[in-house]
Amino acid sequence: MSSAITTGFVPQAKTRPPRTPGENYLNVAFGVKSWLLTTDHKRIAILYLVTLTILFFIGGAAATVIRLNLMTPNGELVPADTYNKLFSAHGIIMVWFFLVPVVPTVLGNFLVPMMIGARDLAFPKINLLSWYVFTIGAIITLWALLAGGVDTGWTFYTPFSSKYARTNVLPTMIGIFISGFSSIMTGLNFIATMHTMRAPGLTWFRMPLFLWAHYAASIILVLATPVLAMALILVGVERAWGIGIFDPELGGDPVLFQHLFWFYSHPVVYIMLLPAMGIVSEIVTCFSRKHIFGYVFVLWSSIGIAVLSFLVWAHHMFVAGQSVYSALIFSALSYMVAVPSAIKVFNWTATLYKGSIAFETPLLFALGFIALFTMGGLTGLFLAALGVDMHVHDTYFIIAHFHFIMVGGSVMGYMGGLHYWWPKMTGRMYSDFLSKLAALIIFVGFILTFLPQFVLGYLGMPRRYHVYPPEFQVLNVMSSAGASILAVGYVLPLFYMLWSLYAGKPSGPNPWGATGLEWQTPSPPPPHNFDETPIVTTGPYEYSIEESALVH
């Protein structure tokens, strides 16, 4: 399809081993061993995809019970301790075992080498190791959550977690600690790959924004994850041996933990978000057939977000007794970090201008991302305002806000990316109708689930409440109803995606008429991605180049 547009590189002399026609990374070898010992970044991406999909539905199941319990004010469904373990499990699984890794390890793993014209990541074995480390961490944490559970919430606030909680705090933290190493490995791998393995002609400023987003996210992964590891170790040391670090009884400072925790956990939001933003930049340009508006601004806003994300952590602690001056500084810095996010939204919108917009499924998800992320970002302005945060902190307003960012943003972006590159990953097209239906259901279900929670939050309903005053029931029922719609929206893709593997139409190498290097190879790609190392001659989004300019 429209091969004339798919330019950006010229074939070079053969540098790759010859390949039997029709051979691709999926059919090159069969059997469990060929998967478990693979170093092919594409196969590792599939391993991650399967692992993370399972984890997503486990975390989602916890959310389902939470929402069912909140249908009634007295919490008849589960006892308080179970409820506390459920929201802890939901947060822990969704944050560390889905949202943080999902876009980098599935789509990033698959696409970073392909987008830079390389045959694999810089360290293929470390890439495989990262999956094993992640899986071991996930199994330990899952075991801890299922065999007794943990009731600290995903935030592990001290001294509750270090002294008072009588649940599986240590095993859960050990699992998270271990999985952190996989994050660091993935981040390092991406940084090394982008520095050393770009195809000839692919200068830094010709890199697709998806890569820049992953570069920025990798910086955060590498720099922030060790701080979480330290915080977890310190909690473990206090819990296991009673060494006073956070417990005031032992001379410690409980708020110190919050500083360490949020020094990691605020940037981590951008680990979830930046790669999803990268996906949106790819999708919006492709389906509007336009060059990205303000490439440099979108690019630097990614880096700006990565840097500023390290300077706003204490905005989670405005009511935790920090000095007024510190609160003022962190409030101001939090507004600063909103600027690059706003820049991205404006540029995506401007990219649509005078485009040729095709309403394919990926674009629906991307537009959903823009809408929901914008609402999430704008409500973030409420929280950065010290006076308002004082009221809505630790209420459902926060819950709604970060679900708009992390689910409305990251998950929508991930779904968009998965639908966008699915034909590349599998060589098959999924059902057009069902996928558009899923996008619509997820969008509607999401709005219905989380919009009432803003109202609940401003009314003052605190988060992590197993029971609540009866006047909040109507809004909670609305939210639970929305969640059931949302659940349908998330289960639906499972079916039509799997179905597409058996019955999907072959997609061909470039079903969307996209410009990226990853579309220059057959679908699914051959084991070494490119038969010839591509040479890049233009920027990434030359959708509007005149025919004549394309002839080499």
Next chain:
Amino acid sequence: MFAEVPLFPEQASTTAQRVDALFFFLCAVCGTMAVLIAGLVLFFAFKYHRRAEDERTPRITGNNPLEWFWTITPLFVFLIMFLWGANIYTSVSLPPPDALEIFVVGKQWMWKIQHPSGQREINELHVPVDQPIKLTLTSEDVIHDFSVPAFRTKIDVIPGRYMQIWFQPTKTGRYHLFCSQYCGTSHANMVGSVYVLEREEFRQWLDSQAATGSLADQGRQLFLKFQCITCHSADASARAPVLEGLYGRIVPLKDGRTTVADDAYLRESILYPEAKIVQGWEPIMPTFKGQVEEEDLIKLLAFIKSLKPGQTPVRNEESLPPLDAPKVPPGGNPKPRQSVPTYQPQGKSNQP
């Protein structure tokens, strides 16, 4: 069941009005932005939807003035939001001098309230309307959070620390009190009510509550009971600084620094006496950590804060025996303690 669905919380304090004003401003600005962006996206999406498969598009790569416009403009708008929010926050952290001070101790899973006149409440707080109320809060175990949505007031209650917040109720009624910081199993049941009463009603309520003397009076008894008086006497032979009129003063320390004698300092000096040594004195005071409960600390503080020159009680035969004194048979005459508590070098250890 669904008879009354509130969509907006009651405004029952002066802070509430200010917070809501900013909230509405944010809603207006952000609502406008959201509508603008959504409108543009939808408008472009339909105006420029693909009509033919081979449709071409103009190559537009950006527009720098436009970029700077939408970078700088939000910055200015954000600056307004920041200053407005900061203004509310700073004023909430500075209680007016005439505020009525009430003490709150949180523990898993209840709120214990102490009024200055000695009344105690559990999970209920009675306050007079139109009167600034200053809360001093601490926790006996984990971090809690004292939150009254109708006042738009919220503060974490942190163990080992005194937190402070103030509000001025403007409307009588009963309002929710929530623990907003997750604190374990019964977190959702660590709730209560704030009753805002007319001043006269409040006075009647105070009178109807049993109280064994004001907080300061109770603190005075503890001051004797814990034998603080042994050293902190007002006479010339005192082995420790005189506490009269101490509260709020600037205290010169042995290491050359100075500190303000506020609640946190007094608390620290009782629990960790070696942390800040007053100039001219030796660190001979033993720690009272583990011996004085949070609620008793508050009473002691209330007493020290109330102590005017000449009011230090005189130690006499009727003083209660020191805590570690040998048990005296009932009816026996307790002997005043002769030996002073000796200072044992303890390094960093906080064990009593």
